[in-house]
Amino acid sequence: MEIDKAIRESNDRRLKTKYNNAIYVIQRAFALYAFEEIAFSFNGGKDSTVLLHLLRAGYFLHKERPNYSDGGHTNCEMKCPIRTLYFDSPCAFPEINSFTYETAATYDLQLENFRLDFKSGLEALLRENPIRAIFIGTRIGDPNAVGQEQFSPSSPGWPPFMRVNPILDWSYRDIWAFLLTCKVRYCSLYDQGYTSIGSIFDTVPNALLCISDSSTSKENFRPAYLLPDGRLERAGRVKKLSPLDFGDGPFINGPNNVDAHQTHTFMASVIAVGDEILFGTVEDQLGPSLCRKLHSIGWAVSHIAVVRNDIDSVADEVEHRKSFNDILFIYGGVGPLHSDVSIAGVAKAFGVRLAPNEEFEEHLRHLMCDQYTGDRNEMAQLPEGITELLHHENLLVPLIKCQNVIILSATNVIELEKQWDCLIELTSFSGPLVSMAPFVSKSLMTSLSDVETAQPLSKLCLEFPDLCIGCFRKSRVGPLIINFVGKDQDRIDLALQALCKKFNRGAFSEVKCM
Numbered sequence: 001m002e003i004d005k006a007i008r009e010s011n012d013r014r015l016k017t018k019y020n021n022a023i024y025v026i027q028r029a030f031a032l033y034a035f036e037e038i039a040f041s042f043n044g045g046k047d048s049t050v051l052l053h054l055l056r057a058g059y060f061l062h063k064e065r066p067n068y069s070d071g072g073h074t075n076c077e078m079k080c081p082i083r084t085l086y087f088d089s090p091c092a093f094p095e096i097n098s099f100t101y102e103t104a105a106t107y108d109l110q111l112e113n114f115r116l117d118f119k120s121g122l123e124a125l126l127r128e129n130p131i132r133a134i135f136i137g138t139r140i141g142d143p144n145a146v147g148q149e150q151f152s153p154s155s156p157g158w159p160p161f162m163r164v165n166p167i168l169d170w171s172y173r174d175i176w177a178f179l180l181t182c183k184v185r186y187c188s189l190y191d192q193g194y195t196s197i198g199s200i201f202d203t204v205p206n207a208l209l210c211i212s213d214s215s216t217s218k219e220n221f222r223p224a225y226l227l228p229d230g231r232l233e234r235a236g237r238v239k240k241l242s243p244l245d246f247g248d249g250p251f252i253n254g255p256n257n258v259d260a261h262q263t264h265t266f267m268a269s270v271i272a273v274g275d276e277i278l279f280g281t282v283e284d285q286l287g288p289s290l291c292r293k294l295h296s297i298g299w300a301v302s303h304i305a306v307v308r309n310d311i312d313s314v315a316d317e318v319e320h321r322k323s324f325n326d327i328l329f330i331y332g333g334v335g336p337l338h339s340d341v342s343i344a345g346v347a348k349a350f351g352v353r354l355a356p357n358e359e360f361e362e363h364l365r366h367l368m369c370d371q372y373t374g375d376r377n378e379m380a381q382l383p384e385g386i387t388e389l390l391h392h393e394n395l396l397v398p399l400i401k402c403q404n405v406i407i408l409s410a411t412n413v414i415e416l417e418k419q420w421d422c423l424i425e426l427t428s429f430s431g432p433l434v435s436m437a438p439f440v441s442k443s444l445m446t447s448l449s450d451v452e453t454a455q456p457l458s459k460l461c462l463e464f465p466d467l468c469i470g471c472f473r474k475s476r477v478g479p480l481i482i483n484f485v486g487k488d489q490d491r492i493d494l495a496l497q498a499l500c501k502k503f504n505r506g507a508f509s510e511v512k513c514m
């Protein structure tokens, strides 16, 4: 069988291991379920193309004992008449559509076409025709791979079937090594710079493969297999909104919802991890800096905490804060040292274990070169099932997001600045850090005593519950500064006038710069 032969003859040991593991999963599925009860979810993408050929090889090895005495040349176009599900969509690229249909015909796939969304299509299918297992080309790093294993039952609320993910642990490089080693056809879009293909509305060629021709000012793209860094596979995908990502948080109305922008203020909390800050030997500068940054994009900060380098202290704080805030930032205690417990604390707060994250491991390997200590590198262990890596070309290592917790590796303000800018670029439109209507503020200064101002100010707070009216003084004997913060300039002006009216003219002066 040509696929099996090509891999066996290759010198790529990593590819061989990945291939053997995937074939093992496929054979397990063929042994567990009747052939008629198994389906293959095929959409013409590169991952499902790899899976198709693995299924052909697995089916061949399952059906017949391999016979290499003829050099493996028989069954060159080995068919695999497996039930194949294609969720056809008017938004699919025509190249993807034609590749899917042509490939299905070439290999005798029993194509069942759906013009419905995945869930409704699967519900209709399972009502009519029992299916117990579906092969899917999901890979770690796909947004929907979180929490999945090679055999994962469908999610609650979905019709019941087993999702079989034979290439879950394959990297971008593995995918291309396989397609090129086996010399199989793949969709032509991958030769035009597309590296991951969604709909025509959310997919463009990957800018990292662009070769601009200055003489014609035309843009050309190198083929997908030349992408030097598989971590940026999805750079051509316009990020979609996921209302589930943050439960009732900033996603719920979507970023374009004017109402959400104008009337809501999202809430963030900041957690610093560091015994040194608590000893007073190190001054935390990241917390105040994060507060300013959050304020500048219209977010309110509900709380800053400093906790010890201790898993339970981190876990308690995260657990307590994560449900009351739209986002939590945590920094300090990130790394390979004994005191770096923040990631473990986050895992504990969510009740999940730490598990090796292959994608993250690849980044660390890249970063550390010979210092990297291989599979046992503790830094590559991330909270299982809740971690999403946020990639940006300016970051050597992606940011780690565990549901609504962002783990920052920054240790000083300059590093924080860089991570923040990337985070904003990645998420200010599509979440989690949706930019909100900015805050506006005005400040008044007065030499009136606290006793004189206390009651009128209390009343003012009741009259303007939408504003944050705060007071502070730089010294006990110096002037009192009254700060009005809100999202509506007119309301702030009204509150200022209302306060001034309660006292003699000239009792207050406006402070320009705070």
Ligand SMILES: Cc1cc2nc3c(=O)[nH]c(=O)nc-3n(C[C@H](O)[C@H](O)[C@H](O)COP(=O)(O)O)c2cc1C
Binding pocket: 041, 118, 134, 136, 143, 144, 153, 154, 155, 158, 163, 198
């Ligand atoms: C055959 C099949 C089964 C799926 N089963 C589930 C499921 O059990 N739970 C779930 O949340 N999503 C399920 N999905 C949806 C996927 O998680 C994901 O949305 C889909 O692969 C599209 O990825 P995209 O949104 O990146 O295009 C399934 C999709 C397919 C094609």
Ligand SMILES: Nc1ncnc2c1ncn2[C@@H]1O[C@H](COP(=O)(O)OP(=O)(O)OP(=O)(O)O)[C@@H](O)[C@H]1O
Binding pocket: 041, 042, 043, 044, 045, 046, 047, 048, 049, 085, 086, 087, 088, 135, 136, 137, 138, 139, 142, 195, 196, 197, 198
């Ligand atoms: N429209 C669809 N019809 C059938 N299966 C689908 C569809 N969309 C996704 N799938 C299944 O989900 C898997 C993951 O989709 P995903 O888009 O991540 O990968 P791909 O399309 O194979 O490759 P690429 O990442 O290059 O787009 C596919 O391999 C396929 O098994």
Ligand SMILES: [Mg+2]
Binding pocket: 043, 045, 196, 197, 198
């Ligand atoms: Mg795709």
